[in-house]
Amino acid sequence: MPLLWLFLIVLAIAAVGFVLGRARALASAGGDVRNLHSLPSYYGNNVAIKTVVPAILVMLIWLIVQPMIVNSTISGMIPESSVAENSSLGLVMSEVRRTAEGLDNAVANGDMTEEFARDARADFTDVTQRLKDAGQIVTSDVTQPILRAAQSYRIMNATGNLIMSGIVLALALSGLFWGLRDSHAAFRARNTVEAAVRALLIGAASIAILTTIGIILSLVFNTVEFFRLYPATDFFFGTSWAPSFSGRGGSSDLGVLPLLWGTFYISIVALVVAVPIGLFAAVYLSEYATPRVRAVAKPMLEVLAGIPTIVYGLFALLTVGPLLLGIFGDDGLGWMQAGTAVMTAGLVMGIMLIPFVSSLSDDIINAVPQAMRDGSYGLGATQSETIKQVILPAALPGIVGAILLAASRAIGETMIVVLGAGAAAKLSLNPFEAMTTVTAKIVSQLTGDADFSSPEALVAFALGMTLFVLTLGLNVLALYIVRKYREQYE
Amino acid sequence: MDANFAKENEPMYDAPLGKNDVDAKDTKIAAKDVQVYYGDTHAIKDVSVDLLDKTVTAFIGPSGCGKSTFLRCLNRMNDTIDICRVEGLIELDGEDIYDKRVDPVQLRAKVGMVFQKPNPFPKSIYDNVAYGPKIHGLAKNKAELDEIVEKALRRGAIWDEVKDRLDAPGTGLSGGQQQRLCIARAVATEPEVLLMDEPCSALDPIATAQVEELIDELRASYSVVIVTHSMQQAARVSQKTAFFHLGNLVEYGETSQIFTNPVDPRTESYITGRIG
Ligand SMILES: Nc1ncnc2c1ncn2[C@@H]1O[C@H](COP(=O)(O)OP(=O)(O)OP(=O)(O)O)[C@@H](O)[C@H]1O
Ligand SMILES: [Mg+2]
Numbered sequence: 001m002p003l004l005w006l007f008l009i010v011l012a013i014a015a016v017g018f019v020l021g022r023a024r025a026l027a028s029a030g031g032d033v034r035n036l037h038s039l040p041s042y043y044g045n046n047v048a049i050k051t052v053v054p055a056i057l058v059m060l061i062w063l064i065v066q067p068m069i070v071n072s073t074i075s076g077m078i079p080e081s082s083v084a085e086n087s088s089l090g091l092v093m094s095e096v097r098r099t100a101e102g103l104d105n106a107v108a109n110g111d112m113t114e115e116f117a118r119d120a121r122a123d124f125t126d127v128t129q130r131l132k133d134a135g136q137i138v139t140s141d142v143t144q145p146i147l148r149a150a151q152s153y154r155i156m157n158a159t160g161n162l163i164m165s166g167i168v169l170a171l172a173l174s175g176l177f178w179g180l181r182d183s184h185a186a187f188r189a190r191n192t193v194e195a196a197v198r199a200l201l202i203g204a205a206s207i208a209i210l211t212t213i214g215i216i217l218s219l220v221f222n223t224v225e226f227f228r229l230y231p232a233t234d235f236f237f238g239t240s241w242a243p244s245f246s247g248r249g250g251s252s253d254l255g256v257l258p259l260l261w262g263t264f265y266i267s268i269v270a271l272v273v274a275v276p277i278g279l280f281a282a283v284y285l286s287e288y289a290t291p292r293v294r295a296v297a298k299p300m301l302e303v304l305a306g307i308p309t310i311v312y313g314l315f316a317l318l319t320v321g322p323l324l325l326g327i328f329g330d331d332g333l334g335w336m337q338a339g340t341a342v343m344t345a346g347l348v349m350g351i352m353l354i355p356f357v358s359s360l361s362d363d364i365i366n367a368v369p370q371a372m373r374d375g376s377y378g379l380g381a382t383q384s385e386t387i388k389q390v391i392l393p394a395a396l397p398g399i400v401g402a403i404l405l406a407a408s409r410a411i412g413e414t415m416i417v418v419l420g421a422g423a424a425a426k427l428s429l430n431p432f433e434a435m436t437t438v439t440a441k442i443v444s445q446l447t448g449d450a451d452f453s454s455p456e457a458l459v460a461f462a463l464g465m466t467l468f469v470l471t472l473g474l475n476v477l478a479l480y481i482v483r484k485y486r487e488q489y490e
Numbered sequence: 491m492d493a494n495f496a497k498e499n500e501p502m503y504d505a506p507l508g509k510n511d512v513d514a515k516d517t518k519i520a521a522k523d524v525q526v527y528y529g530d531t532h533a534i535k536d537v538s539v540d541l542l543d544k545t546v547t548a549f550i551g552p553s554g555c556g557k558s559t560f561l562r563c564l565n566r567m568n569d570t571i572d573i574c575r576v577e578g579l580i581e582l583d584g585e586d587i588y589d590k591r592v593d594p595v596q597l598r599a600k601v602g603m604v605f606q607k608p609n610p611f612p613k614s615i616y617d618n619v620a621y622g623p624k625i626h627g628l629a630k631n632k633a634e635l636d637e638i639v640e641k642a643l644r645r646g647a648i649w650d651e652v653k654d655r656l657d658a659p660g661t662g663l664s665g666g667q668q669q670r671l672c673i674a675r676a677v678a679t680e681p682e683v684l685l686m687d688e689p690c691s692a693l694d695p696i697a698t699a700q701v702e703e704l705i706d707e708l709r710a711s712y713s714v715v716i717v718t719h720s721m722q723q724a725a726r727v728s729q730k731t732a733f734f735h736l737g738n739l740v741e742y743g744e745t746s747q748i749f750t751n752p753v754d755p756r757t758e759s760y761i762t763g764r765i766g
Contacts, residue, residue: 374570375672377570379675380679381621390613
């Protein structure tokens, strides 16, 4: 039975259960809703939940477990000798699956009877020919062991699916009766439904948390692996970044400091651009602009946030870089050698961050109650006095949060850096020199043809971990500031 | 009938009527044919009134009749509401306050306001009160500022409660304390006119008595306008009373006369509790 059908049948049983449970509960209360503990629909939902949840859970687990069992059994069946040179068990297994699928399709098209497909003594050359005739893609001639494996594969899967369908349907039906038995006036259906809703929400939250933990663990393990190959002190305190690629031999310098410095320098330039402009734009939009100006200007500013960062990267490479070079390059002040530099990437990244800062700050400023403004105006304060002394202090925790959010964006930004800042890892104070960041180097370490188990590739995980710890620290700091401020004023 | 009404009601108001006598005084604020619209809603209709200097004027009337709205016209607080439109003439000391040359900021320094809902700033108690004096440069140095703050807090009848925690946030006070803080904040800037929108609605009887005392004291030098839902309070503190109903100024006169001998039947019904 196809999965979709099974699923639909379970749903149908649940729907029937809903109607029956509702009716039964109502009947047990003599048709008067007031005699029921809960509203009638809760009894219906109770039955439906008891029908669907156990059945579908078992189905999901079965669907995950069955292929594992089948695969391991079948792989055990394939004799060592039929795994050719330069091949692997995995490749043979996919051949087996393909053949099994071919048999399935051939049976479905009527080119083969079910008995023939299962016939263990069938002549395999005949089977290959028939499969080819039926338009099935079978790469090489199907060999005897593979055909046998494919046949068992089919049979195991078919029986497995059959048993699963049986169990799922049985579970659905017993759930239905369990729910119906409870559908009497005194049963607290409302509380049961509440518990189910809670379980659903907890489930969603745990999936989110578990994924995060999984990602962190994979980062940690690979980082540990890297530190086994490369000394941690050299990584954290090394001032030179010069990875060598395995082919060329020689040892690599994988010091993170130049990359961190590049990250910080570019982020700081970006924040110096974005924070004042974004904040002032937000103040203008929320306090001074007429509703009509605001209606036009705010969406236009937010369009900036929708531009893909690669476009900003192009803008940095093709427009801002040459422009800066014209002013600070050899023709001008002579401070700049090439268009790609900290300043180029920082400026463009700052432009990218303006809508972040402004949009968030704008919302926060608007959330300051009008009564605060009235109080200040009522004392004869001007608009800017009111903003500076009442509104901004009241909105400060939120604004700090917005700025730190922008900072984590800046630290994590990649494309603008790749295109705008150059690729040289350098420890320098000159903002017109090319530098690079942690993110850009993660990309370049993994896109080469380096072996994934070499320190040159694994360093990417250590870099990712460093970045993660940094942004996490930034967020914790933001929370701390916000909370401290709250304590003071609420 | 009016005489009977007066006799029946007299004991309700404990204030000696003699205190409420008005001497001949100058007009501080003169309003002529004021109309206020919120979008299409006509909230104030044809209100003309002369508010006297060194006098407490009470605005009374049922909820939603436009008392707050009219009060906010007097220091142009309605400018901050986009949909609000004010027409007519309002003069402060003979000068049209809606004239283009008048700076609403300067005007509001002269015409202070205490709002219906307490709205302390998220600052310390001290900074809340010092806010106005700092903006207007009323203190030459810190010592003077301290003095102004203390005096204002005393006048707001809250000094004893907060003198030990001037650095604590103003928002951490109770509702009634917050309101007194707002009163202190308003008097700290030494306005010529003080508009008070139900200043005592969140206060207990003791604090109310203290605020009323303050109002009486302010009367010596300022003109005070107070909106109140308490007839007793209006009778106790004011010399003049204006009764608003559905956006109209129904009756305006000596407090003693309004409460003992109202001309308009609507005023009489309201103060005896029959319409509200
Ligand atoms: N900001 C506003 N926008 C639109 N309509 C308003 C606004 N403020 C007040 N109004 C309307 O104007 C009318 C008068 O309101 P106002 O606040 O002046 O009443 P009030 O006499 O002060 O009432 P209360 O005694 O309840 O404070 C009401 O009908 C109200 O709905
Ligand atoms: Mg009001």
